[in-house]
Amino acid sequence: MKALCKDYLVRSPLLDDASAVTDFVAMVDISEFGFPDIEIQDVIDLWSEITLNKNVWIIESLKNNQIIGYGFIEETDSESLYASAFVHPDFKGEGIGTHLLDLIDFRALEIKTSKNLSLKLDNVVPANNESAIHLLESKGYQFNRLYQRMEMKMEEIPESISVPSGVTIRPYRAETDSVKLHEAHQDSFKDVRDFSPQPYEQWIQQKSTTNYDQSLWFVAYAENELVGFIICKIFDGKDIYVDLLGTKKNWRKRGLASCLLNTVFRESFNRGNQTVLITVDSNSLTKANLLYEKVGFKSIFKVALFQKHI
16 A cells, blocks of 8 residues: 555544544535535444444645545445545545555455455446546446436426325324335345345334435325335525435336425425525436426536445
8 A cells, every 4th residue: 555645644533523523524525516415414324334443544745634546445235336536636646545545455355355246346437527437447346337316306386296096195103104214125125236135123223314304205195005216305504305216116107206306396495595405327228317307306516426346
């Protein structure tokens, strides 16, 4: 591993660093996309699930204790890892990104050794950042696919659309819907790339952090069967982010997903939230990206997923 400049310090974060790291990543996002794409709850949620002194790194300038680099690696399932690295735009070309990728690789190999099996390592970078792409390729990563963040901006409340015959859409009720919602999610996402089943307790805990707003969750029932759902959270305190949207396979191509989105659009607008965000695979196997374009979403940026096997 190539040494960094002596004026730079690499350390593991403390929980008290969450705010500073959020501000740092937001600044990097602004330099890449023109606006931030992170909030502090994202950092807190991530750090609560991984070992900080092994899987997360901060690089600081010793001259002013300024954060100039940040990276992490997490286990997304038993055979998959996800990593990301961020470099201060004023410190590009200083070897910071390379050092973070080296740390990620070293930790990935440790995890591989402990599991005694081959692993898949994913890393996402802005799709138009040629230097970041070149760096990943030099480390053995190969392009896998594109994701796009899409945005729906509403100047007036959308007209209500008819729900498919035999279906009722209503607000989510945790006491009666949570188990059925989990089952519907596992069923409707099983044909999505890289989907890994999760037990109910783990899944519902991940969906219970403070930025999730269950008053913006809606479920679709056909008699007693939960056949569709939409799960949202609040982003940056004001925008609505669609975290999950799904319909069971035998209920697709009936307009149910459009109805669920329409329900969220109307509820959001009535609350004064006129922007709804969503992220989608640009080559979705279910053609979800085409649906989102049809209902009014527009792409605001793209990120490229790179992958390698270790």
